[in-house]
Amino acid sequence: MTPLSAYLLVAALLFAVGLAGALTRRNAVLVLIGIEMMLNAANLNLIAFWRFGAHPEQLTGFLFAIFSIAVAAAEAAVGLALVIALWRHTRSVNLDEQTRMKG
């Protein structure tokens, strides 16, 4: 196994774990954590490709990952504010109980 494919496999496994968390947990906060984990797995891919790529001196994948971290931080703040607003309205963060928009 080459170093690049080892890093890519770890990122794929982390993405799958995050996806499983986002799809199976009932708590809204844990769904957000799962989404964050998927974003982090993508960042690991970007940095691994930057490190083992043809032109690491151009810093493209590296800066892509830095910007992605910044956007993910903003997303986490807004997502948690939404969870708190949901809690204030319905006194529950259990996603299975949020059926107000169900047809």
Added chain:
Amino acid sequence: MSWVFWVLAAITIAGGMATVLVRRLVHAALGAAAAFAGLALLYLSLDAQFAGFAQLMVYVGAVTILILFAILMTQSGELNQPEGLKKAVFSPGSFWGLLLAALVFAVLGFAVNNSQAALAVATGASASAEPTATVASIGQALVGNYVLPLEIVALILTAALIGAVVIALHEKGEAQ
């Protein structure tokens, strides 16, 4: 691959698994912190020091604390009771979610194992160890080629800050 990589990968994946599987929410958040810290160490092992320390500060320092605050604010206390712990933490259709995640991992792993690019790069000369991202070069790239994305990220962060405060504020007419 050195043993350092495997230890870090094991920490990261174990943290992620703990986040998904553990019943108590605070323990799940701590598992997420372990996964984020393991990822930061993986970045360091990839000679990306700046990204590693940014990951440590942003995720382990800020996002985990935010998540812990949200968990503590939205917890009704029932999860700490013995009967609350017996309630299901997975949604009813969780089998299909697990199946979909396993399928996604199978497809990604198949693609990685059969990719020509991964093989070609690893046999080339670029896999040698030389750190290329100094802080000076990152700064010059940020204010040179990437100044427009930098400004947009600043705008996004400001908008997210204001938006988060507005969303989480008390609404008018609501009982305090």
